[in-house]
Amino acid sequence: MSYILEAKNISKAYASHQALQDVSIAIPHKSIFGLLGPNGAGKTTLIRIITQIIGRDSGDLTFNGAPLTPAQVQKIGYLPEERGLYKKMKVGEQLLYLAQLKGLSHKEAMAKLKIWFEKFDIKTWWNKNIEDLSKGMQQKVQFVATVLHEPELIILDEPFTGFDPVNASIIKQEILELRDKGTTIIFSTHRMESVEELCDHVALINKSQKILDGTKRDIKTQFKSNIYQIEYQGKPISDVSSIYTLIENNHLEDNHYNALLQLNAHVSPNQLIKELIEQAELHAFQEKIPSMNDIFISLVTGKSLLTVEQESLRAVSFEE
């Protein structure tokens, strides 16, 4: 696989603490790469090193196979988590200025801006002051500023904050469209549902170290452990069986239940179903593929994935 960006053994220490320790990531071309981690894990530091805002203590960075140079910063678009705009400047002027700072000529910037203004249907905003726009509108302007110079690599740090669901889905579509056109996207977020939805690859950073890396599918396969989630009606199923181990059994309403079962070794799912339908009226049967959310929590908190899944199942039954 060819990588647009490779970071090898990156370390960075601040005066009082180690922000990154020996972190390596490789971002494949045309992928959406999820960079995950709890607050303070070192994500922003890593992104700032990639965008060359700050330097690294050790490690190598290559862009398209060659060492990253300051000039290549123009091939990267960065939407920081903490972002702002000049409040007293007009939208059009501001975007022109930011595009020129990225190396576009005035003419190129104008032409590209026109396309985006039409696409987002914001032509009337050109002469508005930023301070007159709502937060969501400002986010849209910032998104345009990030992608306008058609960078090969786009880094989005929490891109959906401040968006209502309608605009969030517009931005989501834009991200997918950019990916389809060949842009690579690094996507840093806490919102796991958007990771599930968008990311192909995922890396998890915790306490300044990378603790997980791979394609989403591989990771899920790696973490699944023959667990099935079922819903049924009738009497509670037996908790002693040669086929399965009952992990969790929640009473929902009347005589409805949901449960987590782990298949014993050398038993097929069909045998499990057979066993179950003899005991109760089976409503749902599903292999429990661990969600990114559960994997994330399990890795960060150190609880076993099973415990986390039990907890989230209980949360579901509590809601119902």
Next chain:
Amino acid sequence: MNKILLILGREYWIRVRKRTFLLMTFLTPLLIAGLMFGTIFLIVGTESEKVIEVFDENQVFLKKLSAERKIKFVESKAKTLAEAKKQLPESRNYAILYIPKMDIEKPANIKLLAEKNVSVEVEERVNKKMENAIRDMKLEKSGIDKATLDKMKTEVNLQTEKTTGESSNSLAAYGIGFFTAFLIYITIFMYGSQVMRGVWEEKSSRIVEVIISSVRPFELMMGKILGIGLVGLTQFGLWIILTFGFMQIASSFMDTQKVAETQMEQSLPAGSSDEVKEEVKKRTEKTQNMMSNFNQSFSSIPVTKIIFCFLFYFLFSYLMYSAMFAAVAASVDNETDMQQFMLPITMPIIVAFVAAQAVLRDPDGSISFWMSIIPLTSPIIMMIRLPFDVPTWQLALSMVLLVLTFVGLTWVAAKIYRVGILMHGTKVNFKVLAKWVFYKM
């Protein structure tokens, strides 16, 4: 480099096209020109002529009281003082000068009677007139005739000259030195605080996080400082041009010399003596003399040198101080903290400006010398000393030190700026700032 220009351009344009900038740029010269002409107008003036009735029981003083600009003496036609008082409102005369019968050796009870309060100026002038008149009379009485008396009036106009033969004028030197120093002083505050506010705006609105991924922090800082400096230069340039322009326009409406003369003539009593006309002529000559003297001494001051030095000191002091302002604004989290750092930074300029008085009194003293060498105060103090002839080696030393300090301080400021601009939620003090200087990025 290209990006510095882009940043500079933005900083420049958004300020120059602001309404407040345009207003300031046009109103200030108007105000200066207005003030200048206003003062001239007041002195030469539209001020109405004041007629003072003289009620003299001795019948001798009227001809001794010569007319002076804006004050004219006429004889009172009333028979008694009471009558004169009564008639005063109708006559529209300003006041009655009542001189009772008296012995000139012991003048007493002379009164100036008016409907309203008499202005201090009129009071003083009439007082002087009376004193002169009585002195003249006394001198005549002791046998000195009028001709001798006139000859005794001497006017001295002291001309200072250097031993090298050039003329010098400490008043002009004083004025120019103080003015240029003041200009540097206010520039540092005016435009330095704009740099500070600009950096603070970028930090607090978090736009800096967006920009810093396309340009280096140093470029952003320098672009801003240079852009705002250029705004300052533009404003000064326009002020100078416009002030001259407005003054030209105003003076074409009003030829001051002529106004002065006609008014003086008007103020002469009808059928005035040649003596008075002579007086007017003398006075005009004296004014002209003073003017040419002033012009001469101006030319004795090395104007090109002063302009060059002014631009030099303006440029480097502005750059040096605004780099420090930028560093402060970049490192603090709120505006109150900013004030706390403002004071130590601006202290040297304030001290320099306060010391300006002492320096003017003794431009070659040791305080003056050291303060014009030490880079933080040198821009202001050297400008004050400059018209009083500073040895070349001192000037050169001061300039070299200033440039070196500028380079050093900007380097330090850029380091602090670079760390501070992305730092939030850190309580900053001088110890922390010092640590940032040695951060690896």
